[in-house]
Amino acid sequence: MALRAVLLISLIVCSFMRVADAGTRPSVAFLSPDDSRFWQMVAGFMEQVAIDLDVDLEVQFDTDRHRFSYLRMAQQIITAEEKPDYLIIMCKELVTTQILEQAHGQGVKVFSFNTDVPEATRVAVGMPRETLDSWIGHVVPDNVEAGRTLAKLLERRAVERGLVEAGEPVPMVALTGTQDSSAARDRNQGLLNATSIGNGQLLQLVLAEWSEQQASEKMSVLFRRYPQTTAIWNASDGMALGAIEAARNAGRTPGEDVIVGGVDWEPRALEAIRRGDLTVSLGRHFMGGGLALLLIHDYHHGYDFAEGRRSAALRYQFEAATVDNVHLVERILAPENWKALDFRQYSRVFNTQLRKQDFSADQLMDQFSSGLIQQGNSNQLVSQ
Template identity: 60%
Template structure:
């Protein structure tokens, strides 16, 4: 049996092994969610789990009007407060990103943008983080171009394996989001590039505004127009599930004679993968807000993230959920697991090992997903 002094020493050493998140005042962050959809609720829920461990005062506001002008109005309301937050965290939207960043900079509130790329117009006017506006600390987004390309590749390979690609090309239709979304534009860009380079032949690309209902209606028309369609590329899981419903109504068998792929790792999509109807969902970007909070927490406590990305811009890859790994992905998505791990372990505050490899955003997310899936993630190393 250990003596009391020995047990005290062990407890003290264990305490020192976790970076201290409460060294200094608690940072206050307001996150402006662009809507209250299932995906953004997942984003906010994960952020809340991270904020609790890191002792960050997080306020989440949902834009229930889901419009760029209502989004801008939300930012103005926050920035006009007498007691302003330390940081404003939001998604880039076409035509209002520059205004939101300039307003925050003028109000003395530091900002961090994430989830979608910086619109071209804003980039042309104010550059990227810290180039014109010193209070714009950083930007984080998934590689949506690679995601669009990867979805075409995965659909095409499965079509070949199932013997659905008997001709010289694989007939494919595509469902995309909204015209004012940079995620839409980038995923479309990956789609179009891959369709040219691979066997998949894009018959038609339509916009379904991220709506499952609209996707179902448009897919019903597309399948009548192109009855030989083999695959349906969808920029979101919600639209993919709408396409699956339309395919069933048309007498097709999703997963057998028609392949559908989406993006988002939505719970309903993961269940559809388990049932064999949805081929694949690309995801993990629901953790983007949590990673942004982690970076802001470390910045607030004196550990800037410039060594992780000299231009303060971070990009990470989306990962596929398939029948082969859906159980693992569901553990990652389980909110009970979010509270089971201590997110302080991924902070670099208090880190003294100067010879340690500097992580990148993919490596940090790999470590987090590994921990959530029950795998070892005690260290964060750069992915080769």
């Protein structure tokens, strides 16, 4: 999908209301699954949103990067003497149900984001508010569609570069994350869907554990195994950068005789797009934590995002960063623009005109993007 040209000027000039119960400042703990560059971006963005909305935010990083260490950290938070009002988590296989049930027992409300709810959790407790009213919401990017979109963009670019004839198979290898990651699993599924019906010829899908180093090492082996490789699909930008390194070591020229794409909008990936090494990065989901905070804030002050909806789970689409719009994406990623933008303008607490308007997660993410680009003095988002 293209980055949307949705500069909603009416949202820039807002009349803010005083909150009747402004003294009830919500406390929120965010449990990050690791301390990688991507999750540092997620946390940094959330911190700026929290400042504007007067939310007391605590961030903890799981440096062990394992589902059971994540569970232990969650348990420490929800059993502490001074508990937060809300806990923001990423759903992880095998431990999500335990976190939700234990938080419910301790009176801590939970908002999940970034990855789909594991099937085992859906079977055990359903979706937000179906059996656990303390699980107030869920917001997630469409990872399946991201995997499919990335594969199709790589196929198209390979044809445009003349590496294969139109309609001919595009030899492709793929590097993905960990086995316990639903984001990796869903992106893989999108890849498999695309290559099963399109022109992509998937040679092999390999676990690289979200690691740039592992991606480089494993891609070096894959180049020897599949010298015909024309496109490299990566479930993250970190792995894409590792694949680019391996391509150069193999005597290939990324962007010329092998097409590489990734996911995350990492700053180094955008630099690689500018150089021509990386063809595309799908992203904007780093703002998902900030969106969760906005929804929690309004819920806390009496404006429930799920009111009038069939579900308290929201979904949005990724956007593609390419050489055509990378300069605008860089403005969305600029911390100085996060600081300059007043996120109160998107809150129904502060803006009476928003309270009767329907909204979607996509619309709110579009508005975040547009507001951040305006801080960079841009007129519009350039479509992919």
